[in-house]
Amino acid sequence: MSYEDVDLDSLVNLEQIFFDEGYKDGYDHGRIHGLIEGRALGREKGYEMWEELGFYEGFAFTWRAILLKLGKQDERKLHNISSLLKLIGQFPSTNPSQTSSEAEVDIMKLLRQIRSKYKLLCATLGVRPRLQAVDESTAPTEPNDNADEEESNGNPSRIKRSIWNLESASQEAKTPPKPVVTAQHDFSF
Template identity: 65%
Template sequence: MSSNFDLESLVNLEQTFYDDGYKDGYAHGRIHGLIEGRALGREKGFEMWEELGFYEGFALMWKAIYSKQGRQDDRGFHHILQLLELISQFPKTNPSAEASDVDIPKLFRQIRSRYKILCASLGVKASLRASDVPSSSPPEDDGNEVPQGVTATRKVWEVKKPGETNTTQDLSF
């Protein structure tokens, strides 16, 4: 036999293949993890901004109503201003890209709490329904069958055929 044959490398052959596969898999997983992480971050960021936009629009609408009625000294107006102040503190850029000491989950909880307090002071039911999230309550039965595989959605307002009269009895606010 030749003296160039290394028996030790033959014994560790399985471990060598395992180590090479691990390195390749780790590099591949890192790339896909970054791609999936960015996609998830974009999706969750959009959901957060959609919710914040709802709160800000709600507060601005009630602020305009209170201002028009001349009720700037009312408790509800004070809650509106506090909610708008909290929303203005929310970062508009990615805080991980720059040094930031903003606790985003804490600030988001404070905004939600202030929104609920505002709704309670206005006598309005606090709710936020995202546009693509199905309602938890079952859809109303309108007599039409839903094809198999298609999910039924709850109607906000029923669309009437031409010539039919619309009544305000069916509306839900």
């Protein structure tokens, strides 16, 4: 074996060969875990968006039913309700492929428009806009019939509140609220 038969180039680049091989293995491993984590995060964020949109849609359907039941034909309120429902209907319900024309829908822009329309609807209805997410630590576990009088651990979100009755809505709007009577204390000495 002669000196010319030995290939020393492979020994010179030995460190680079191990680096490239490790990089390729790490890249492949990271790509797999990135796809798994990305898919899970996408599901979570998608669920949060749909939960919010479901709240807005239920709010709009409920108020449309209230207005129609009371016989109020306020065009502005009904127009805002229908435009909110139309925007919600434009929100994609599936994950579109990149070749689809639906892929050009800007989801975040559409979500901002829906939120703005919801706030506008709340302003025209005269209600406070709110969407409260309930987590397991603040959600009541069992219904409590005496929850109006007592608070659970000082947390006002756990109080059972009465729901507004549709039949008495027109009567409640005409009568002023009753003053709250507090206990009388004798401070004389």
